[in-house]
Amino acid sequence: MTKAGDRILNSAKQALAFAEGAKDHGCVVHIPEEIDVRRIRKQLDMSQKAFAEYFGVNLRTVQDWEQGRRVPSGPSRNFLLVIDKEPEAVRRVLTRAHPEMS
DSSP states (O other): OOHHHHHHHHHHHHHHHHHTTOOOOSOOOOOOSOOOHHHHHHHTTOOHHHHHHHHTOOHHHHHHHHHTSSOOOHHHHHHHHHHHHOHHHHHHHHHHHOGGGO
């Protein structure tokens, strides 16, 4: 069988195993426990208010994260990590979803 055929067969087996309730061991994403929100915001040259409004986060939440009063939850850490590593991708998605933001 060709390499492509092997990959297709392997993918079909993984899909069947997943449908039957087996755990997927294909990909594990490690999100850091701590995210420096202030550094991300400053790197984007945004005020706390602008950052909060642009990314749909409560201003008080951004302030609490930066002051260490609160820690971003798992989904928030994921979003912040994407903002940090691929800010232009986030901007493209947000401006497509909300044209008034551009």
